Amino acid sequence: ADGAQIKQLDAIVIGAGFSGLYMLYRLRELGFSTRVYEAAEGIGGTWYWNRYPGARCDSPSVHYSYSFSPELEQEWEWSEKYPRQPEILRYLNHVADRFDLRPAIQLNTRVVSVAYDDVTERWTIQTEQGERVSAMYCITAVGCLSAPNTPNFKGLEAFKGHIYHTSRWPHEGVDLSGKRVGVIGTGSTGIQAIPRIAEQAAHVTVFQRTPNYSIPAHNRVLTEEEKASIKKNYRQLRQSDRQSHSGLTLNVNMRSALEVTEEERQRRFDEVWAIGGLQMLAAFSDISVNLEANTYMADFVRTKIGEMIHDPEVARLLMPHDHPIGSKRICIDTEYYETYNRNNVTLVDVRTYPIEEITPTGLRTQNGEYTLDAIVFATGFDAMTGALFNMNIRGKNGQSLNEKWAIGPRTYLGLMTAGFPNLFIITGPGSPSVLSNMPVSIEQHVEWISDCMQYMREHRFTSIEPRVEAEDAWVAHVNEVANHTLFPLANSWYIGANIPGKPRIFMPYVGGVGNYRVKCQEVADNGYEGFRLGVENGHESI
Ligand code: NA7
Numbered sequence: 001a002d003g004a005q006i007k008q009l010d011a012i013v014i015g016a017g018f019s020g021l022y023m024l025y026r027l028r029e030l031g032f033s034t035r036v037y038e039a040a041e042g043i044g045g046t047w048y049w050n051r052y053p054g055a056r057c058d059s060p061s062v063h064y065s066y067s068f069s070p071e072l073e074q075e076w077e078w079s080e081k082y083p084r085q086p087e088i089l090r091y092l093n094h095v096a097d098r099f100d101l102r103p104a105i106q107l108n109t110r111v112v113s114v115a116y117d118d119v120t121e122r123w124t125i126q127t128e129q130g131e132r133v134s135a136m137y138c139i140t141a142v143g144c145l146s147a148p149n150t151p152n153f154k155g156l157e158a159f160k161g162h163i164y165h166t167s168r169w170p171h172e173g174v175d176l177s178g179k180r181v182g183v184i185g186t187g188s189t190g191i192q193a194i195p196r197i198a199e200q201a202a203h204v205t206v207f208q209r210t211p212n213y214s215i216p217a218h219n220r221v222l223t224e225e226e227k228a229s230i231k232k233n234y235r236q237l238r239q240s241d242r243q244s245h246s247g248l249t250l251n252v253n254m255r256s257a258l259e260v261t262e263e264e265r266q267r268r269f270d271e272v273w274a275i276g277g278l279q280m281l282a283a284f285s286d287i288s289v290n291l292e293a294n295t296y297m298a299d300f301v302r303t304k305i306g307e308m309i310h311d312p313e314v315a316r317l318l319m320p321h322d323h324p325i326g327s328k329r330i331c332i333d334t335e336y337y338e339t340y341n342r343n344n345v346t347l348v349d350v351r352t353y354p355i356e357e358i359t360p361t362g363l364r365t366q367n368g369e370y371t372l373d374a375i376v377f378a379t380g381f382d383a384m385t386g387a388l389f390n391m392n393i394r395g396k397n398g399q400s401l402n403e404k405w406a407i408g409p410r411t412y413l414g415l416m417t418a419g420f421p422n423l424f425i426i427t428g429p430g431s432p433s434v435l436s437n438m439p440v441s442i443e444q445h446v447e448w449i450s451d452c453m454q455y456m457r458e459h460r461f462t463s464i465e466p467r468v469e470a471e472d473a474w475v476a477h478v479n480e481v482a483n484h485t486l487f488p489l490a491n492s493w494y495i496g497a498n499i500p501g502k503p504r505i506f507m508p509y510v511g512g513v514g515n516y517r518v519k520c521q522e523v524a525d526n527g528y529e530g531f532r533l534g535v536e537n538g539h540e541s542i
Helices: 018-029 070-075 085-098 188-200 224-232 234-243 262-275 277-282 291-308 312-318 438-458 468-483 513-525
Strands: 007-014 034-037 111-117 122-127 132-140 162-165 180-184 203-208 214-216 331-333 345-349 355-359 362-365 368-371 374-377 423-425 463-466 531-534
Touching: 007 018, 007 122, 018 034, 018 085, 018 438, 070 234, 111 132, 180 188, 188 203, 188 331, 203 362, 214 277, 224 234, 234 438, 234 513, 262 277, 262 291, 291 312, 312 345, 438 513, 463 468
Parallel strands: 007 034, 007 132, 132 423, 162 374, 180 203, 180 374, 203 345, 214 331
Antiparallel strands: 111 122, 122 132, 355 362, 362 368, 463 531
């Protein structure tokens, strides 16, 4: 296509999940011509794709929602404390309809390249269908956990049964009744799916490499009184979420686990266990920073596991010992451990006896062969960078993002990366995103980006990118903050450890959502300190 045929826009947004929908809404309000490109057949992002049995959010529904529209808050009804995937997807579809977003969203359109033109100083995307579109701004809203990780086991293609990945679960659903099902993976996803699959299948064999700590959700239906009280207090609740450490208001105990008596510690652990969910890690102030404090809690959870599981050998296998609690994403479950007491569930340790191959009729570990009709991969994602790398992004001088980030992602504030002017990354590496309640982080990013675009329009700037020094300082800061916590002690996807060959760099910012918000605002208030702002073809900076 020649230049004349290329659609020209102010902004291209890639992805129509929580981020892309709100980005579109804001830019439309500000009068920027914007179009959203989405690979899926429908909107919803994470909640479009992850339809496996038991899929549910770990943040309470009232916190896991948009705050930008008080009317939306008042009219939408959440049915349960923790929302199920279909309910979140319905919510996002409601948002798209209510704010008339659909006309600007192009579905079934995978972006395969994103390139900056040094001469026109514009971005051009190309879609899988060959369509090319050009814009002054390109905004990625592709999510942090969206590129599936499917380990390349020997023999995979020869398997005669069905293979499923939890994040690509068939929309028509899957009938597993009467089937012998293998599940690989015991992260958040496996832990949610296994109990539901076990209710259906003839037999479930769980292949576990690393046990995780899982806390009961104690999910339940919200009462009418609770719903009314939430609706009355939304402004206060949002304010406190924005200022909180994790984007979720928890009842944080400011005392150290080391300064209380054994009885008091036990009492507090029992209390948070009974509340369930993410509240667990707020039991004491130092669970995520002090190994001794952390070990008290890890011991408590291991004891709970021991109490729940009838077979002592299975209980032993389910108890994590290789990482501090919370240093990998803590899991939240509904009847996970109890499921291992069923007589149609077998736990197989593939740490001691690794998976050797998939055979036409099942799966073989170093310890023996398991006959299976279906295999479910609950093996997670190439987190934070995978979806960005899949789009072949090229910035100034044709530099590829994949090359620039080959030894680890480099951003300033998680929002932009030097050499890629006017490319904004929503919830990028170096931002608190994946360590937080996502909608709160997403709204903050979207608002920062749209404020920045508005500022540039008002001041007639045409380009913005981080100064290299500012980016280097931010990367160093992200690492330094992480090193004050126990996070680097785990082989987690936060650190790229789940993907063979991926550089081991701690990617998210653990400094807290509230502090991060203040920092981003200061940068903006100081005329976008640390960024280079330019005028058309002038490269003038302030
Ligand atoms: P996770 O948390 O990355 O879990 C993936 C699981 O799959 C985990 O238990 C892995 O074991 C296991 N896995 C991955 N590769 C293999 C191989 N090759 N062999 C055996 N086992 C393997 O992904 P989830 O989808 O559960 O959750 C991702 C996030 O989504 C979650 O944290 C929430 O934020 C939402 P490992 O621990 O690597 O030994």
